[in-house]
Amino acid sequence: MKPYTFDKSEALMERARKVVPGGIYGHQNPIVLTKGAFPSFFERGEGSHVWDVDGNEYIDYMCSYGPIVLGHRHPKVEEAVRRQSQLGNCFNAPTPLWVELAEYLVSITPCADWAVFAKNGSDVCTWATEVARHATGRKKIAMCAGAYHGAHAWCTPAPAGVMPEDRANIVYFRFNDLQSLRNLVDENHGEIAGVIVSPFRHDAGFDSELPVEGFLPGVRDLCDRNGIVLILDDVRAGFRLHMGGSGELFGVRPDLTTYCKAIANGYPLSACLGRDSLRKAAQEVFFTGSYFTSAVPMAAALACLKELQAGNGIERMRVIGEKLREGMLAQARAAGFEVTYSGPPSMPYMTFKDDHGRHDRIKVFAGECARNGVYLAPRHNWFISAAHSEEDIRRTLEVTEQAFAAVRKQFA
Ligand SMILES: Cc1ncc(COP(=O)(O)O)c(C=O)c1O
Incomplete structure (x- = not known):
């Protein structure tokens, strides 16, 4: 060679x-x-x-x-992309694919009643925290120390350009350490709006950790008992572990699930799926972007997910x-x-x-x-x-x- x-x-x-x-x-x-x-x-x-x-x-x-x-x-995804490209991608309002894709995602996801779309994982993770805050009237978000949820100021791993105020309401616990979350909930009694956690620990540069028995169900239970919104960040693992969301594999059903990476086989799309109880808050938290309704990535997503399922x-x-x-x-x-x-x-x-x-x-x-x-x-x-x-x-x-x-x- x-x-x-x-x-x-x-x-x-x-x-x-x-x-x-x-x-x-x-x-x-x-x-x-x-x-x-x-x-x-x-x-x-x-x-x-x-x-x-x-x-x-x-x-x-x-x-x-x-x-x-x-x-x-992949030929089926490329064919769907070609077909939609011939009709156009970016219009004054969405195409029917907006509805079809939301219906499809809701139909395959046991804990979801609605879906919204954006472009990046960072977009939907940040928006999910805002929905949690608006729904609960609380300000704090609990996340695992070292976890990656995107490039926005509240969670970027690089400190440049970030002010302490950007993270004043972010509190940290350890993945697979339920007691550390219990302590956080006690110390911040009545102040935590949402817990955001990935289905397994996949921090770059460190050994990955699958959730230990009882950890994610324990997080669910703590959230339920304290009126906290549970956000599963499935941006990286979504559609590689389970079609219904990676929580299904680990015995947890979140209130909000964020997806991005594997959703459209390389075409730019992200999604947040949620429960009925958060529909009103989701409707009220402003969310938009120049390309959020673009049709080609949605055609790619439908073809990609259906092929993943069928094959x-x-x-x-x-x-x-x-x-x-x-x-x-x-x-x-x-x-x-x-x-x-x-x-x-x-x-x-x-x-x-x-x-x-x-x-x-x-x-x-x-x-x-x-x-x-x-x-x-x-x-x-x-x-x-x-x-x-x-x-x-x-x-x-x-x-x-x-x-x-x-x-x-x-x-x-
Ligand atoms: C778990 C997780 N959340 C959020 C993000 C951010 O997604 P994006 O890079 O699409 O903004 C990533 C990206 O790697 C991720 O792995």
Whole structure:
């Protein structure tokens, strides 16, 4: 195989730095990736594979950090997009797809009676906290320390540009520690409007944690007994674990559920689903955006979700994810590494015990994988799509075997 080079990526990055602050910002900033091993720009994707601007091909285990759930350019989604594009995308009012998609989402979600749409996960998570505040007349929002709910001032992980006042009414508890939430509710008696929590802990750079038995039902119960709105942030895990919302897998039914990533196989759309009891508050909290009603992403979402359901996509991702996990754990053992492979099989995250919370070995590992055609980020959970095949796993495991050997060599 020809060694991967990144000349075009590097040239584009140089141009980008002159006209875009930092070149590329946010989670796609290449600074967190292994230097010299990853491309900065992509050209195309097909199924479970992507090609960068230098023509290097990768099996894609990041899936655009979540949105690609059926594989790149899935024919049914692309057909729905083409059909709607011929009619138009952006009008003075929504198209019938607005209603159809809301009806469909409500029909597959046991705890939802209505849906609203926006563009980003941050939009719907922030709006959900406002609905909780308006419905309860209270001001505080409880979230897990270190959790990611978006790039808005109340929750961004980077402090630049954020005032203490922006977070004056945010209080923190620990995921999987019900007592820490009980204490928070006691200390802020009658002041907490909403608890926002993800279905499992997937903080970037840390081992993932599935909810321990009783944690999420315990959160539900505490919310019920204290008049608090429970918001499930399903932006990252939604439609990869359960079609009815990830809460279904873990025995919890929230009052509000936020979705984004996997909802439309890469087309820009987010949604918040809620219960009847919050319909009035939802109607009164102002929410709008230039593109919130755009029809093409809604056509993509209907096609994507129906195909996921018809093709049993969630189960397929779980089975393929299990194979990847078994294979990589066996290789790690054989190479004499202790690794932690955490999270659900379709959204795994791996760390080396000897990295002790730094990311030295996993960076070498991910770099070696990328240079050999397997794209996985070193400090973020990976994503399986319904397009990943047994052949992808076979090829991936050939590459990861070499990658473990490269880590062994470097950290002998
Ligand atoms: C759990 C969770 N919530 C919210 C967000 C924010 O979504 P967006 O980047 O679409 O604004 C993300 C994005 O990664 C996320 O993972």
